[in-house]
Amino acid sequence: MPLPHYKIAIVDDHQIVIDGLHSLLKGYNQFEIVIESNHPETILPLLKKQQIDILLTDVMMPVLTGVELAKQVKKEFPAIRIIALSMNGEGSLVNQMIEESDISGYLLKNIGQTEFINALNKIAEGGIYFSDEVLQEMLKASERKQVSDENKLTNREIEIVRLIEKEYSNKKIAEELFLSERTVETHRKNIFRKTKTNSVIGLIKYAYEHKII
Numbered sequence: 577m578p579l580p581h582y583k584i585a586i587v588d589d590h591q592i593v594i595d596g597l598h599s600l601l602k603g604y605n606q607f608e609i610v611i612e613s614n615h616p617e618t619i620l621p622l623l624k625k626q627q628i629d630i631l632l633t634d635v636m637m638p639v640l641t642g643v644e645l646a647k648q649v650k651k652e653f654p655a656i657r658i659i660a661l662s663m664n665g666e667g668s669l670v671n672q673m674i675e676e677s678d679i680s681g682y683l684l685k686n687i688g689q690t691e692f693i694n695a696l697n698k699i700a701e702g703g704i705y706f707s708d709e710v711l712q713e714m715l716k717a718s719e720r721k722q723v724s725d726e727n728k729l730t731n732r733e734i735e736i737v738r739l740i741e742k743e744y745s746n747k748k749i750a751e752e753l754f755l756s757e758r759t760v761e762t763h764r765k766n767i768f769r770k771t772k773t774n775s776v777i778g779l780i781k782y783a784y785e786h787k788i789i
Contacts, residue, residue: 582700583627585611587619587645588634588661593685597632600689607696616640623653630700635662635669643669646677657699661685670706670714681705733767734788736760741780741789 584607586594594612601607611622616633617640623631631649635642646658659681660673673679680699683692684707695705706714729737732753739749746764750757773779783789 580606580700582607582629582696583610584608584630584632585613585619585623585626585628586632587613587616587637587642588632589614589616589637590634593634593661597692600692604693604696607700616642616645619645620648620652623649623656628656630696631656631658632661633658635660635673643673643677646673646679650677657681659683659695659699659705666713670710682710683707684709729767729770729788733763733770736763737767737779737783738789740764740776741783 584601586597586609588594591614594614598609601609610626610628611619613619613622616637619631619633631646633642633645637645642660642662646660649656649658657680658677660670660679661683662669663685670682673682681695681704683695683705687695687707691707698705735753736749739752744752746757746760749755750760753760755763768774768779771779771782773782780789
């Protein structure tokens with residue numbers, strides 16, 4: 577029984593990467609590279625002329641990033657399965673590409689031939705594949721986002737931080753914002769808890785570092 581045949585497009589601004597992918601695919605006749613380019617802005621017109629199954633795209637490229645290219649390709653050619661290639665697996669970037677471009681995989685450029693072929697086969701058959709290091713970074717990014725969301729200051733709390741920086745007392749803050757002193761005190765406790773600071777100096781330092789003031 578003949579193996580299924582998949583057509584591949586590759587875009588990377590470094591030709592040596594494309595040459596390397598050619599080498600990795602030697603002997604695996606079920607995969608055929610039919611489009612290759614060092615210029616991401618040329619890919620969409622090429623895809624209109626040549627049908628492909630899988631797009632392998634670098635992430636960090638001039639003119640058009642892999643993130644933007646993937647979004648455009650998914651919008652115009654939703655059936656194409658997209659694999660991102662990168663030197664690093666920055667978790668927040670991977671999550672962004674999953675959410676905005678529905679990518680099927682994210683591979684690091686240091687992977688070997690066996691993992692690369694396994695990933696291609698799995699994705700070609702409708703599955704997904706993310707390198708182990710990438711999965712770990714995605715988990716860390718999700719945890720950081722959760723902590724950030726939990727500790728995010730409200731607009732009212734930010735107002736109070738800015739008044740604290742001006743050395744306003746609780747009474748003066750209450751008068752300025754038309755609140756009770758008790759409410760201001762509650763806000764202050766929440767602010768110190770969220771920012772993990774325990775002094776006004778520490779809070780002001782946090783506020784400057786996070787561009788609140």
